[in-house]
Amino acid sequence: MESGAGKHWTEEEVKALLSVWSEKNIRKQLHGTLRNKGIFIYIAKRLQELGVCRDWKQCRAKYKNLKYEYRTVKYAHNSGDITKTMKFFHDLDAILRYEPVTQLAAEENGRCSATETQLNTSPTTDTTQ
Numbered sequence: 001m002e003s004g005a006g007k008h009w010t011e012e013e014v015k016a017l018l019s020v021w022s023e024k025n026i027r028k029q030l031h032g033t034l035r036n037k038g039i040f041i042y043i044a045k046r047l048q049e050l051g052v053c054r055d056w057k058q059c060r061a062k063y064k065n066l067k068y069e070y071r072t073v074k075y076a077h078n079s080g081d082i083t084k085t086m087k088f089f090h091d092l093d094a095i096l097r098y099e100p101v102t103q104l105a106a107e108e109n110g111r112c113s114a115t116e117t118q119l120n121t122s123p124t125t126d127t128t129q
Helices: 011-021 024-030 037-049 056-078 089-096 123-128
Strands: 100-106 112-118
Touching: 011 024, 011 037, 011 056, 011 089, 024 037, 037 056, 056 089
Parallel strands: none
Antiparallel strands: 100 112
């Protein structure tokens, strides 16, 4: 599968990226890591084993775009707009649903510290509200 810079990702390429991204060790390394070039080099190598020829920059860009689009659709759904959709939403939801979110928590001395909490977006809690 030939793919160069500027080429659109095929459905098979995105599925391969999602399969690598869904691995627990990859998710853990991506979460909270700002300098993640090494992780995306590893992801690009894994994709190459699956027949997807993309470099680490393309993988990172697609990762960021998918994550942004997912969050946009998720926010719309939480706001009541169920018309907004995207391909692979359910796959991304399974990957990102329990991603820890950093929140500021007030401490006793009045300062704030960052704490990690789990997103609670299970279907049972969404339908009961």
